[in-house]
Structure formats: C-alpha cells, structure tokens
Amino acid sequence: MKAVGPVIVAEHLTKRFGDFTAVDDVSFDVYPGEIVGYLGPNGSGKTTTIRMLLGLLQPTAGAARVLGYDSLTEAEALRPHVGYMSQKFALYEELTVRENLAFYGGVYGLNGTMLRRRIESVLELIHLASLAGERAGALAGGWRQRLALAIAILHEPSLLILDEPTSGVDPLARRLFWDLIYDLAEQGKTVLISTHYMDEAEHCTRLGIMYHARLLAMGSPSQLKATRLPGPTWQITVGALLPALDYLKALSGVVDVGLLGNELHAVTCDDRHTATSLAAALHSAGFRDATVVGSAPTLEDVFKLQVAAEQARGEGR
C-alpha cells in the first residue's frame, strides 16, 4: 500500500448524468481511524460519490485519491485495500454463511489455510460463528447485513466503505451493527459510512451532510451543532402543543420549531430571545401554562437548517 496522509481526498467531485447533476462539486478528506458518516436523503448523491471514490464511475469533473491511489487511473490497485459493502450487496441465498465467505474469499484471491483462517476470524469478529452452517437465504435482515460486512472485511482491508449498511434493519440490529463498526475502528480501520438515519449520524467522529447533490456541511457532531446553528435552542412545555407550534413558527426570531416527544423544540436566531422573552410571548398569546428552558441542539436541527439555507440559496440563484 502507498504511504498516505488522508485516507480519502475528494476534490471537487462532480457527476452529471445528461443535464442532471447527481454530485455537485463535493470536496472532503477522511483521516486514518475516523468513522465518517455521509448523511443524506434518498437521491442526494451518496452512492454516486462512493462509486467515484472506488473508480467504478468516472467523474464529470474533479478527482479523488483513496489510500494514495488515484481513484480513476489506479482503481485496480486500490480495490484490494478497500472493504466495500455496496447498497445492493448480493449474497448467494442457497449457500451457507461459511460457503458465502469461502466463495467471496476466493474472489479476493484468498485460498487454502489463509482463507480458512480468515473465515474463522471474521465469523468470530462479526459474531456469526453459530450461524456458519445456515443458508444465507434463511437469515433475518440484521444477520444478512452482518454477513455482508464479514465478506467486506475478509481480505483485511484498512478502509471500509459501507453504503447504507443498516437500511431496512430494525433498531436493535442497527445498534449491534454499530457496535461492530466501533470494534473495527478500534482495530485501526477507517470507515466511511453512508446513512439516512439521523441517530446514526450522532455515532460518527465526523459527518458530511448531503442534500441535492451538494455537501452542505462537514464536521464532528458537536462542531456542527456549535457552529452551524444561528442561535440557541429551547425546550417548550405547553398543553396546546399544535397551536403553540403554529404560533412559534410565525414568531419573529424563531427560525425553526418542531415537536420533540411531548414538547416543542425551537431554534432562535442570535440574541433575539431569552427563555423569559419566549415564555412571555407565549403567555401573552394565551398559552398561559407554557414554560421555556434552554436545551441542547440536535443534529436534526443542524440538518433542517442547512437544508433550509440551501433552499433559500437555490431560490436566490
């Protein structure tokens, strides 16, 4: 493997399909040992970015280096060093877990004692040993995802690129899957993982927010919360939740408000409001039971406000 600084360097990556832009001028770096999330809704350009990083798709403009290799011209040399779990990974349904591993191990060029040793090792690591003899087709969703992850790390790659590995699996299976990702990062692997789950974004060391082909922001969850919101966030307890929500939406200085469980969660700009001024406004509007306290910002706040700002910029373009 080549000596490298950043594990991934994406520079102005752009992909157009005809006159549709799927990835628009995306630049970011990933450093060794990071777990970087790539968060975005359906169709925002996550898979297209990943395919360009892996040299599976030629960028319309821009370039990428992964593990020191040029993604486009050195893709062949790069691929053995990357564990890629594609969004539409294929398992052989009629083969057992162990047979799937043996098959894909062969594809990676592993054989003999080395292959057997690696299979036992990943079965253990991914906690799949007790299911080794099960047909892949009989596995529940979360276990299929684990088998796909086991396959992706068979050849001991130093970088994992996981494209929505947890989509469609239940919350418990998602938690367990993330435990495995932490284990792998602890062993020194670098991880780039795409997701559209906000709760998963919280687990990442850094996070990029994709929306309509553009990378709107990138940073650690705490950095994004500290720097990407226009002002403080508030928790509002009130009986008439929905009328109070409508009232706050229209109140000057409130940039975002939504339901959070049985309460309201609001973001205001700069120093326009204090807990006292917000409570006073609510009281005088007839919400006499309303109480307001400062609260912690959420990544959802960051996401919603970045998207709103991008939409406003789009209208201005």
Ligand SMILES: Nc1ncnc2c1ncn2[C@@H]1O[C@H](COP(=O)(O)OP(=O)(O)OP(=O)(O)O)[C@@H](O)[C@H]1O
């Ligand atoms: N080969 C292609 N030809 C034309 N359009 C494409 C092609 N591949 C992707 N697109 C379009 O580019 C956009 C981005 O797609 P992409 O698959 O990268 O999104 P994504 O963020 O991975 O979405 P999802 O969460 O649904 O997987 C989509 O509108 C998609 O329809």
Ligand SMILES: [Mg+2]
């Ligand atoms: Mg995708």
